[in-house]
Amino acid sequence: MSYSAPHVRNAWYVASWEQDLEPATPFAITILGEPVVLYRSESGRLVALEDRCVHRLAPLSLGRCEGDRLRCMYHGLLFEPDGKVAEIPGQDLVPAKARVKSYPVTEKHSWIWVWMGDPERADEALIPPAIGFDDPDYILGRGQLDYEACAELIHDNLCDFSHLSYVHANSFGATEDWARTRPRVTPLERGVRFERWVPSQGGLRSRKGVTVDAWSSYDYLVPGILLMRGASYPEGTAKKLGMGAPPDLEGAVGVTFTSQAVTAMTEKTARYFFSWGPHRDHGDEELRDTLMGVAAMAFAEDKTMIEAQQRVISATPEPRVMPTSADKGVTLYQRLVEKLAREEARKAEAA
């Protein structure tokens, strides 16, 4: 209700892995400062409600699923999937205004997505094309991390991979090339695209320890979804293509895909969901497990740095940043969010 950083409400936010939502078991998450309770009814219906009883504000996530409905387990008010109160025990009349907010919710690509904006505008076509466990081409692992830091600092991190050379020198074995060269950055309607060759890389992406040219291409999409395909090619490929994008995966010697989602919980907390794994033609469960081990180490490095950065910012009366040329993508994404947020505000005022 009081999430003050610029943000887009008319967007799908990742609330959970679908695997973590047990049937008929309420699940709580705060998104943009709003308490949300999710549940999947026994019949399989997915529901997302305001996690705050209209009566005395107890969390409905301590409640009990009853068919498609959810009962507050403090004084027994029963809620419909649309948020309306269906029953107040011992009271004949239920006031018409007795309801909590209901959120559009859906599952796709192994994630539960909640629409935090105007329900009228909820559009499943806006769900970013992540790759989930139902995709036959990729062998994925998954994880998540809770941050004691605002989502914006994680967006910044993911829109500037120059940090790989320093934060992830050990885990990813990233060389200084990641900091000394710049990706091609392209604005998208709902995000920013990053593409680059980093030639002559050893390290973990190459299974056999041979040196390869690494091609990476990712979109960073509102409200904080990173979708990246990394492909490695024989050394020399980048030069041969004049540093241009490879036309397809043919000739690639390694291909992986990672889907990542940053969900702003409160002003200073966020949840980070991620999957990663090799294309089936370029790896197996063993490589997947190796990659997940690397990811665990690397994402802990990010968390250490970003939470420390947050503590410094929080302790600084008037924090000011000094962008560098590596910040082009960061700035594009921030401006896009501000623009979309302004448009939402305008539409809301007009309505």
Next chain:
Amino acid sequence: MSYSAPHVRNAWYVASWEQDLEPATPFAITILGEPVVLYRSESGRLVALEDRCVHRLAPLSLGRCEGDRLRCMYHGLLFEPDGKVAEIPGQDLVPAKARVKSYPVTEKHSWIWVWMGDPERADEALIPPAIGFDDPDYILGRGQLDYEACAELIHDNLCDFSHLSYVHANSFGATEDWARTRPRVTPLERGVRFERWVPSQGGLRSRKGVTVDAWSSYDYLVPGILLMRGASYPEGTAKKLGMGAPPDLEGAVGVTFTSQAVTAMTEKTARYFFSWGPHRDHGDEELRDTLMGVAAMAFAEDKTMIEAQQRVISATPEPRVMPTSADKGVTLYQRLVEKLAREEARKAEAA
């Protein structure tokens, strides 16, 4: 000093079990935001002082009892039971204004009671008629819990037993009858009386597992004292009496008494004291221990719900409740507190 929820100061607050006050050992508790130190001198005198040295604000509860007096163990100022400084080591003259606040304090029904209001109005007749360990008729156990929640949420909880059906479905084995019927609610001068039959109950109140009609009657008294006698009668009794109050305990097959006290410590913390046990004619130490096991489980259920409710309220910019018909007693108690608080303010202004 800055307890902002409406509250009655001219009332006796439970500060401790008398059993927990060791002789000549200072004991600290914050009540209504004010730090209070209690001690029982070696001669048996009970003293309650402001727990904050007049010199440099060290807590006197880290001090040393010397006869009836208490010495601050930072720089040695010695305090009389009335709060006056008796001695400043190394200084001949003690300023007349050198004193801390002294509170009327007494012990009764196994509790230490502190009067938080105008000492001139302290009236022992206002101590609620709790039942303590000195009562020959009841076999009691006792306990206490610290809440990360404001006292008001606990008052609300105890003035609306419809929650028994949901919060305590397991522990007390309470059926939905508790939520689907309403007690008779009667305003008292310093509280609210709740009376009801809940017929045909099994569960824990009936020792032998037979079904009984449960009669309960309790007063909820400022500043947060619950005194309840529960009695069970052969099934059919309630109907035979036209749902009217039983004239006496004759014919009862089970009788228990519970005394409970909610002490507001700070804006968001409270201490909850309770005893419970059977009437000597209707139980023994074994039943007392069974009841205390049930209470431990049930009161932990309340604490889980109420602390979660507090967290939601604290995170909600403008929290608003929607009362139901079960809230009649809650509302009566809240209005009584507001009325008494207003009267106090008027009297204080007039004086």
Next chain:
Amino acid sequence: MSYSAPHVRNAWYVASWEQDLEPATPFAITILGEPVVLYRSESGRLVALEDRCVHRLAPLSLGRCEGDRLRCMYHGLLFEPDGKVAEIPGQDLVPAKARVKSYPVTEKHSWIWVWMGDPERADEALIPPAIGFDDPDYILGRGQLDYEACAELIHDNLCDFSHLSYVHANSFGATEDWARTRPRVTPLERGVRFERWVPSQGGLRSRKGVTVDAWSSYDYLVPGILLMRGASYPEGTAKKLGMGAPPDLEGAVGVTFTSQAVTAMTEKTARYFFSWGPHRDHGDEELRDTLMGVAAMAFAEDKTMIEAQQRVISATPEPRVMPTSADKGVTLYQRLVEKLAREEARKAEAA
């Protein structure tokens, strides 16, 4: 940046024991609310910088020493010892304004000292004459404690030894004489001097358990440095000297020295550094270890009292103290700090 209690900036603050600064390893400490990173380069150069990258405010203390320079390990900005940015990876031009604050820093008497004020005024002659491990005359032990309390409360504690009689009755075996008599208190240009005889003392200062006359003399100097020599003489010496200062150490039967430093970190945290030990002519490593055991106990007693005092003060809407005659030194020191702070403000305005 927002340390609001009156304080002197043009002073040397103890940031660390020199023994705790590993070569080429950044070390973080907050002083007066400002994050500071210290490092000693491999060539031995000592550097103190603002611990906050000019780019995105990551702490430089998570960085990497490279020769005399420090690299931010988030996006690789490289800093000179004077705070200027030497390099932004992948960017040709480094803006002239790209710099962090650099602090005068030096090491002396086993401490690392940081000058928090105007660098132009940094004057090593203002470093208080503590006794470090390089002093051949004393056999020292050392320790440090982090306080959840403001530095001012520790200054107050150290400027009034009347607390020894109560806080340290056990550890130091201090009698009530410490509270019932007053030291001679003399204002100094940058502090306050305390001198006194406490005759006929047993306790720990006297190695052999005999009764002695204890002479102690200490200076308490801005920004919170206590330097004390304690000497014990045969009983009767104090009287023979008419309670005047002993002319020298001749005839002393025990001599120790303690250096202590209170560094204000944030509004409510402080770090306390201390060393203590006997003069070589009056003790050995065994006595040093005994003294350090006593100090560990005594300084834990202070910490318990002062942190409790801080909690009371923090919970009191308008805290007011009532000074006693024991507070003469406390008041002198407080007024000196206020005077020096005012002078600094005046000079800063004039400039």
